[in-house]
Amino acid sequence: MIDRRSEKRIFLLYYTRVFDTQSHVQFGNLVDITSQGAMLITPNPVPIGVDFNFQLELSEEVADIPFMEISAQSLWCRADIDPTLFNSGFKFLEISPENASIIQNIANTFGFRDN
Numbered sequence: 001m002i003d004r005r006s007e008k009r010i011f012l013l014y015y016t017r018v019f020d021t022q023s024h025v026q027f028g029n030l031v032d033i034t035s036q037g038a039m040l041i042t043p044n045p046v047p048i049g050v051d052f053n054f055q056l057e058l059s060e061e062v063a064d065i066p067f068m069e070i071s072a073q074s075l076w077c078r079a080d081i082d083p084t085l086f087n088s089g090f091k092f093l094e095i096s097p098e099n100a101s102i103i104q105n106i107a108n109t110f111g112f113r114d115n
Helices: 097-110
Strands: 010-020 026-033 037-042 051-057 067-079 086-094
Touching: 010 097, 026 051, 026 097, 037 067, 067 097
Parallel strands: none
Antiparallel strands: 010 026, 010 051, 026 037, 037 086, 051 067, 067 086
């Protein structure tokens, strides 16, 4: 499969919980992130091409707010190595300058350094 990303993925050392904005039910966990999108691990398959509104749980190390709201569209979904989970790729739809800064803080604080 060809990787169409324009940025290198930043894999996270700690998974961030992600909630559905409307239901406040946990949707999954953030596994990796770039300024343009993210991969979530979820307990259920995610339909492709659907827009979602998420709340990412934040720690004091990355922001002075408890959650960041962000909209994203699902691009792909496939089974994880764990047969009870799914990996799903999302692209962010609109990113405010504040959210862009928080995304960068998440990557800098919790990103796995592979060098």
